[in-house]
Amino acid sequence: MNALGRHILLELRDSNPEKLNDLPFIRSSLLNAASETGATIIDHIFHQFSPQGVTGVIAIAESHLSIHTWPEYGYAAVDIFTCGESFDPIDAARLIIRDFESRDPEITKIERGTLNIPASIRNR
């Protein structure tokens, strides 16, 4: 029983708060992490909140990347969801950890779509 998707939850703790509030930097970091590790970018949305914080989502052919930052806590939540084997989400996570200078990152790997597919579905 193989998973259809691999979902990486990255807790980016104790990071550089200035970078966590810098939309151009954040966009560049995530787009670079996606493309450098072989993902195919479809489109992206990045949004600056007031007084602080940035949200970004990138749709990729292999699924998505997202980031939500709390500069006031030196924290960001990052997700990397991928299907197939064309890029390694752990490699992308490592690039993002480096860019935001996280001194206490945590990576959680979750398998998505581990299906026991009944014949009634398989044959629909």
Add this chain to the structure above:
Amino acid sequence: MNALGRHILLELRDSNPEKLNDLPFIRSSLLNAASETGATIIDHIFHQFSPQGVTGVIAIAESHLSIHTWPEYGYAAVDIFTCGESFDPIDAARLIIRDFESRDPEITKIERGTLNIPASIRNR
């Protein structure tokens, strides 16, 4: 120690495969689930794959919603990430389960950003 974000992973198994390949339906369902439960939509991306499958991401003021569908398996992976209390991601998940007629859904709740914030960060 409170979490900054709540992350709902929704396994949408045994769903209607035609709806899982219908981009306008999927976009409408997710935008409706966000707005009906009180989320504030910033922007969205939806993409149709060939021969089948749809990816969608919605940036909201409270974080994001995403969906990736595998019509051939009657399956979709949905995430709803929210911060604050302005909308309940479980309510949004229930609307999505209803729309795709999932007969075997599974909701996993994950707390994101449960920080032991050191003074050095808190005061930066």
